[in-house]
Amino acid sequence: MVTRRTFLRGSAALGMAGFAPAALGAPLPFDPRSWSSVRAQFSLDPRAANFATFLLAPHPRSVRVAIARYARALDRDAKRYLDRQEERNRADQRVRNAAARYLAANADEIALTDSTTMGLGLLYGGLRLDEDDEVVTTAHDFYSTHESLRVRAVRTGANVRRVRLYQNARATSVDEIVSAVRRAVTPKTRVVALTWVHSSTGVKLPIRAIADALRSTQVLLCVDGVHGFGVEAATPRQLGCDFLVSGCHKWLFGPRGTGIIWGRAEAWSAVTPTIPTFDGRAFQPWMEGRAPDLPRAAAMTPGGFHSFEHRWALAEAFNFRQRIGRDHAATRTHQLAQRLKAGLAEIKRVRLVTPQSPGLSAGIVCFEVDDREPFDVVERLYARHRIVASVTPYANRYVRLGPSILNTPAEVDRVVRAVASM
Numbered sequence: 001m002v003t004r005r006t007f008l009r010g011s012a013a014l015g016m017a018g019f020a021p022a023a024l025g026a027p028l029p030f031d032p033r034s035w036s037s038v039r040a041q042f043s044l045d046p047r048a049a050n051f052a053t054f055l056l057a058p059h060p061r062s063v064r065v066a067i068a069r070y071a072r073a074l075d076r077d078a079k080r081y082l083d084r085q086e087e088r089n090r091a092d093q094r095v096r097n098a099a100a101r102y103l104a105a106n107a108d109e110i111a112l113t114d115s116t117t118m119g120l121g122l123l124y125g126g127l128r129l130d131e132d133d134e135v136v137t138t139a140h141d142f143y144s145t146h147e148s149l150r151v152r153a154v155r156t157g158a159n160v161r162r163v164r165l166y167q168n169a170r171a172t173s174v175d176e177i178v179s180a181v182r183r184a185v186t187p188k189t190r191v192v193a194l195t196w197v198h199s200s201t202g203v204k205l206p207i208r209a210i211a212d213a214l215r216s217t218q219v220l221l222c223v224d225g226v227h228g229f230g231v232e233a234a235t236p237r238q239l240g241c242d243f244l245v246s247g248c249h250k251w252l253f254g255p256r257g258t259g260i261i262w263g264r265a266e267a268w269s270a271v272t273p274t275i276p277t278f279d280g281r282a283f284q285p286w287m288e289g290r291a292p293d294l295p296r297a298a299a300m301t302p303g304g305f306h307s308f309e310h311r312w313a314l315a316e317a318f319n320f321r322q323r324i325g326r327d328h329a330a331t332r333t334h335q336l337a338q339r340l341k342a343g344l345a346e347i348k349r350v351r352l353v354t355p356q357s358p359g360l361s362a363g364i365v366c367f368e369v370d371d372r373e374p375f376d377v378v379e380r381l382y383a384r385h386r387i388v389a390s391v392t393p394y395a396n397r398y399v400r401l402g403p404s405i406l407n408t409p410a411e412v413d414r415v416v417r418a419v420a421s422m
Ligand SMILES: Cc1ncc(COP(=O)(O)O)c(C=O)c1O
Pocket: 114, 115, 116, 117, 118, 141, 142, 144, 195, 197, 198, 199, 224, 226, 227, 246, 247, 248, 259
């Protein structure tokens, strides 16, 4: 087990200790209980109210400093740095430990990836399925789930079935969603592939209730968790799913190009790796002509050299968020989203798509404005009000806002006024 002290000693030996490039400026005091102090750790465009930071994360200062520090060590002498195989495993392990603390999970349950999409591709591509086994997914998931399952089916002939969980997002209920999952599952169903928070509508699925409904079955519950991860306080174990796949470069504000797969310890045996891991423990067995005996999550962490500076700085992102607190961040995000929905609901020409209930929604807020194309609304919000919004990347297009812990109530009110003025 590597302590922070021994890690720092290793870093110091590489001439990295205390490194802070001039471009990053002097460190700012950080008070994790003050939202303005949290925001000050980021270098957002000060003129804009950014409601799309969840698309591809800005980095807090501690992450920027760590990335620059690792990049410097690699630039100076990547060969010798990477030759210290032990050092590399140590840095990976430090990331897993930080992730495990944040997720209240075991470090051996966590695979490191580059994105949600990579995690979904590895998971759905690597699940062991027999000829008759069936995968149930839904009409509400993102491209990355659908496409991972489609190419899996092309490769091995897996049977994939798609169902609807609700007819009207805004009016849906826990009961409607759980009943739809229950109806969809047959004795042949081996996997249910869902998304925690739908980026198409903002609906948050009641994953715990779904897991409970599936408890008496052999079904593996696999969840694309990216729009709940860094928003909701629930840990994977509290959610009750078997696998939670997420990028860390959205609501968590981790380094761009990072992600995780968390799997319940007993569930990992259901999946085999696709990309050979570069875990140091794998090489000796290979040289001796044996298969490596690794925790499956380590074996599922794709090898090949990476943008290690981003991978390793992920530990700082988890530590930064840990200091703020999962509950504190969840409460703030929900407060802002509730305020936004309440304001938008008052505007006659607006039709909200996302449910009002915090039990069925998270940070994403989707809506339509009468007689206006969503792209037109997004353009106007930026051109006239310097508000950054996005359009849902689905066949049904809506305007989408993602209030996060970097936004303020005043910015939310600015959006409401801007939409009302259209
Ligand atoms: C539900 C959902 N899953 C996955 C992704 C892709 O995430 P990543 O960039 O981490 O692959 C997105 C959007 O970018 C999304 O909306």
